[in-house]
Amino acid sequence: MHFLKLILRNTLRHKLRTGLTVLGLVVAILAFGLLRTVVDAWYAGAEGASSTRLVTRNSISLVFPLPINYQERIRRISGVTGISHASWFGGVYVTEKNFFPQFAIDPKTYFELYPEYLIPPGDMKAFRTDRKGCVIGRKLATTYGFKVGDTIPLRGTIYPGAWSFTVRAIYDGAEAGTDTSQFFFHWDYLNETMKKAAARRTDWVGVYVIQIADPDRAAEISTEVDAMFRNSLAETLTETEKAFQLGFVSMTEAIVVAIRIVSFVVIFIILAVMANTMAMTARERISEYATLKALGFGPRFLTGLIYGESIVISLAGGLIGIALTFPVADRFSKQMGTLFPVFGVSLDTVYMQIAAATAVGLAAAALPATRVARVSIVEGLRSIG
Amino acid sequence: MDALSPIVEIRHLTKSYRRGGQVVPVLTNISFDIRTGEFIALMGPSGSGKSTLLNLIAGIDKPDSGSLRVNGTDIATLSERELADWRAANVGFIFQFYNLMPVLTAFENIELPLLLTRLPRTQRRERVELALSMVGLTDRMEHYPSELSGGQQQRVAIARAFITDPVLLVADEPTGDLDRASADDILAMLGRLNSEMGKTIIMVTHDPHAARSAHLIRHLDKGELDVTLEH
Numbered sequence: 001m002h003f004l005k006l007i008l009r010n011t012l013r014h015k016l017r018t019g020l021t022v023l024g025l026v027v028a029i030l031a032f033g034l035l036r037t038v039v040d041a042w043y044a045g046a047e048g049a050s051s052t053r054l055v056t057r058n059s060i061s062l063v064f065p066l067p068i069n070y071q072e073r074i075r076r077i078s079g080v081t082g083i084s085h086a087s088w089f090g091g092v093y094v095t096e097k098n099f100f101p102q103f104a105i106d107p108k109t110y111f112e113l114y115p116e117y118l119i120p121p122g123d124m125k126a127f128r129t130d131r132k133g134c135v136i137g138r139k140l141a142t143t144y145g146f147k148v149g150d151t152i153p154l155r156g157t158i159y160p161g162a163w164s165f166t167v168r169a170i171y172d173g174a175e176a177g178t179d180t181s182q183f184f185f186h187w188d189y190l191n192e193t194m195k196k197a198a199a200r201r202t203d204w205v206g207v208y209v210i211q212i213a214d215p216d217r218a219a220e221i222s223t224e225v226d227a228m229f230r231n232s233l234a235e236t237l238t239e240t241e242k243a244f245q246l247g248f249v250s251m252t253e254a255i256v257v258a259i260r261i262v263s264f265v266v267i268f269i270i271l272a273v274m275a276n277t278m279a280m281t282a283r284e285r286i287s288e289y290a291t292l293k294a295l296g297f298g299p300r301f302l303t304g305l306i307y308g309e310s311i312v313i314s315l316a317g318g319l320i321g322i323a324l325t326f327p328v329a330d331r332f333s334k335q336m337g338t339l340f341p342v343f344g345v346s347l348d349t350v351y352m353q354i355a356a357a358t359a360v361g362l363a364a365a366a367l368p369a370t371r372v373a374r375v376s377i378v379e380g381l382r383s384i385g
Numbered sequence: 386m387d388a389l390s391p392i393v394e395i396r397h398l399t400k401s402y403r404r405g406g407q408v409v410p411v412l413t414n415i416s417f418d419i420r421t422g423e424f425i426a427l428m429g430p431s432g433s434g435k436s437t438l439l440n441l442i443a444g445i446d447k448p449d450s451g452s453l454r455v456n457g458t459d460i461a462t463l464s465e466r467e468l469a470d471w472r473a474a475n476v477g478f479i480f481q482f483y484n485l486m487p488v489l490t491a492f493e494n495i496e497l498p499l500l501l502t503r504l505p506r507t508q509r510r511e512r513v514e515l516a517l518s519m520v521g522l523t524d525r526m527e528h529y530p531s532e533l534s535g536g537q538q539q540r541v542a543i544a545r546a547f548i549t550d551p552v553l554l555v556a557d558e559p560t561g562d563l564d565r566a567s568a569d570d571i572l573a574m575l576g577r578l579n580s581e582m583g584k585t586i587i588m589v590t591h592d593p594h595a596a597r598s599a600h601l602i603r604h605l606d607k608g609e610l611d612v613t614l615e616h
Contacts, residue, residue, distance in 0.1 A: 002493070002500055009488035291484040294445050295545075296473025296501050298466065377445040381480070 003301070007308035010285075018313060021277045025317020025360070026324065028270035029353050033325035034332065035263035036349045042249055042256050044342035048177045049242035051215040053113060056208040056225055057244070059237040062088075065204035066234050068191075073228060074208060079221050082211030084109035087187060087204075091154030091163060093144070099339060100140050102154065103206075104187040111135075113211050116174040123148065123169035131189045133168035137180030141170045143337050152183075159190060161197065179341035210238070267356050274364035278310050282368030289372045290380025299373035303365075306372060310365035311358065318357025322350055391418035392552060392585050393442055398451035400437055411437045413608040415451070421552075424579040424586045426599035433605040435589045436557055442587060443476050443555040444468045456552050473501045477546030477584075479575075481558035483538040485530040485545075491537075492517065492526040495544045502549065516544040520574065536567030543574055547584065554578065556588040560595045572598040 011018055040047075056074065058064035065087070075083045089102035107128045111117055119127075119135060127133045136146055146152060146167050154163045165185050173180045187205065195202045212221055222238035229236045239247075249256065282289075289302050325345050333343040400412040411434040419425055419442075427435040440446035441453060444460045445468075453461045456475050463471060477498075478484075485494045495516050499509045517523045520540040530538050539559060546554050556575065560568035576598055578584045588599060596602045604611040 002496075005493075006486070006488065013488060287484065288486060291478075291480070291486075292497075293469070294443075294472065294478050295498050296469045298469050378440055381445075381484070 003304065003308070006305055007312060010281075010305065011309050011312050014281075017277060017280075021274060021313055022317040022320070024270055024273050025314055025357065026321040028266050028360075029318045029321025029357055030324050030328060031266045032263050032356055033322065033345060033349055033353045034329060035259050035266070036352060037325070037329050037343065037345050038340070039256055039259055039263070040346055040349065041340040041343045042252070043246075044177055044179070044340070046242050046245035046249060048116075048175070048179060048342065049240070049245050051218070051240065051242070052212050053241040054210040054212060054218060054222055054225070054238050055241050055244040056210060056236045056238040057206070059226070059235040062206070064234065065206055066208065066236065068203045068205055070229065070234075070236070071205075071208065074210060074225055077221060077224050077228070079212050079214060079217050080210055081213045082109065082113055083208055084113050085187065085205035085208050086110065087190065087206035088158070089154070089156070089183075089185075089190070090158040091156050093152065093154055098144070098337070100143075100181050100183055100337075101341075102183040102185070104190040105184045107184075107186055110184065110209070113209050116178045117171040118174055119169045119171045127168035130166060130168050131186050132165055134165035134183055134185040135169040135171055136167055136184075137182050137341075138170055138172050139180040139341065140183060141167075143181070143334075146170075159194060159197075159201075161193070163193075176344060177342050181341035207244075209241075267360065271360045271363055274310070274314060274360050275367065277313070278306065278364045278368045281309070282306055282372055286372065286375060286380045286383045290375065290377045290383075293377045293380070302372050303369040306369040307362065307365045311361040314357045314361030314364070318353060318360075321357070322353045325349075325353070390421055392421040392423075392456055393419035393587075394452070394454040395442075396452045398438075398441065398453060399449045400434070400441060400446070401449055411608050412441075412448075415608075415610055417603070417610055419585065419587065421585055422579070422583050423601060424576070424599045425588070425601040425603060426596035427587065427589045427603055427605060428591070428593070428596050429605035429611075431591075434608045435605045438605065439555050439557055439587060439589045443478065443553075444472045473498060473549065475551050475553055477549070477551040477554040479539070479542050479546050479554060479556035479559045481561040483530070483535070483542045483562075485538055485541055487530050490527050490529055491522055491533065491541045494530070494541055495548050498545060498549045512548060513544075516548050520544045534567070535563050536570055539563060539567070539571050540574065543571070543578070547578060547582070552585060554584050554586045556586065558590055559588060560590065560592060568592075568595065 056066070058066055071083055071085060074080060084106050087104040089104055091102050092098070093100070111119065111124065127135050134152065140146065148167050148170060150167045152165045152167060154165065156163055171180065191202050210221070210225070212218060218240050225238040226236050292302060329343065329345050333340065336343065395418070396416050398412055398415040401408050401410040415438065427438060429435045437446065441448055442455060444455070448461050451461070452459055458471060460468065460471060486497065489497070492513055495513045496509055499512065504512070514523070517526050520543055522537060522540055522544070525533060525537060530541070533541065559575065560571055563571060572595055575586055575588065579586050588595070590596050
């Protein structure tokens with residue numbers, strides 16, 4: 001009890017110094033948490049990928065499409081239980097800043113492959129029967145204030161022209177990590193429009209999404225799909241949905257690595273600040289520690305006081321930082337709009353923040369505690385006035 | 386231990402320090418005894434080794450050679466851990482600058498050494514309250530050191546020194562930071578601890594007035610014991 005009392009009173013002895021150190025920790029732990037959440041958001045697509053879905057694309061590049069007639073041939077492969085397709089549309093809503101992913105899909109099959117997109121049956125029916133209808137995710141609807149029945153105008157970039165869609169359904173995610181920032185519309189509408197504008201660009205799709213029964217056969221089926229189209233007009237590359245998503249991440253891996261490094265640099269900087277605080281604190285109190293030693297208190301008690309104070313400060317800063325991470329991340333997510341489809345502070349991030357705060361507290365106390373444990377009583381008492 | 390038996394037995398004690406690669410002798414072949422219940426003042430010029438001698442007797446420093454028996458224990462042979470336990474049980478410290486914990490109240494400062502004993506909380510409280518009344522600070526028990534005068538702080542330090550009922554009290558310039566009235570007050574208190582409670586007291590002082598409170602005055606000069614004055 002007296003031990004804790006001493007720790008707490010020592011912590012509050014220099015309120016300004018302790019307050020500033022705690023503030024520094026709050027900022028550092030908050031920044032660390034936000035940066036880790038950004039990294040998590042980068043990988044969110046891959047994390048949310050299903051192990052029973054494969055993605056087939058043109059082997060040259062994702063930019064090149066695949067013929068629509070591949071669909072039936074892939075469907076016949078043993079182990080394939082479903083197939084659909086999606087084509088990147090790349091339209092602009094009002095200005096380029098308003099980015100969100102848009103896909104032309106097969107309304108009959110696509111959502112059967114994505115049970116995590118929850119759509120009311122009535123709305124789904126309305127979407128399927130309206131060729132100019134679209135389905136949008138809840139986050140997208142919230143970000144731009146779209147409602148069922150609204151018209152969304154898009155300016156085509158890959159498919160030039162002014163396009164207009166009516167919101168027929170808004171889907172929710174079955175899980176917190178489900179991407180609800182997407183926009184889906186009828187591939188038929190796109191294809192038929194292109195027949196009039198550029199006939200040679202018809203009957204192509206961006207990627208095929210293949211449903212398989214057994215995840216253990218993913219490699220085997222992928223090989224079979226790609227073998228089927230070898231030496232054809234458009235050779236394919238089939239991979240798991242996770243590998244496909246990680247392919248996107250790898251394009252920007254340098255940024256992710258930089259963010260990761262910065263997140264640890266922030267912790268290292270606050271460790272230096274904290275270590276300086278604890279070193280100053282221990283130096284100022286060396287005569288008190290010597291007195292305690294003279295009274296018979298052992299080195300373990302004294303190092304406990306220093307470690308305890310350091311941990312109290314670091315955890316105070318850490319816990320406030322963690323508590324602030326949630327509202328700040330929420331605000332950050334809103335500011336970013338749909339740039340990060342899934343942006344939420346994960347439990348792993350919270351654990352890492354706690355671990356970082358604890359590690360800072362322990363590491364900062366290590367040197368002063370060792371010095372106090374070793375300093376002789378006579379030397380310590382001599383440091384008085 | 387009877388009143389005439391020595392509580393401190395020092396034989397051929399030598400102590401030196403290293404300063405900048407040079408060995409500086411501080412105490413040279415010191416031998417003397419202190420009897421139980423004595424109140425002894427150690428005097429001498431700065432650098433004479435009196436504080437070093439006090440530190441050695443109190444077990445917060447170790448000699449280079451010689452033997453040092455205090456209350457029957459050769460403390461020169463004890464490990465750091467054993468010395469800490471020995472100090473907690475046998476020695477009460479009174480410092481020139483009081484050395485109270487600024488974040489603890491007078492009550493809590495006096496209670497500190499009792500935390501190393503197995504006394505239950507209620508008994509600790511009783512003892513501290515008694516000690517506070519003995520030093521006349523009952524009404525100041527909840528005050529922090531910064532809220533007390535120098536004399537009052539030294540009284541708290543004295544209470545902390547005798548709270549565990551040690552056989553030996555060591556005081557290093559206990560009046561060095563006090564005005565004459567407060568100093569007299571403290572010296573009277575030390576005198577009572579010696580005469581009424583039988584505490585053996587070793588006091589280092591520069592002040593001849595303070596030294597006169599002791600039964601014996603021993604002079605140290607250049608690391609050697611000089612004249613003994615008894616009164």
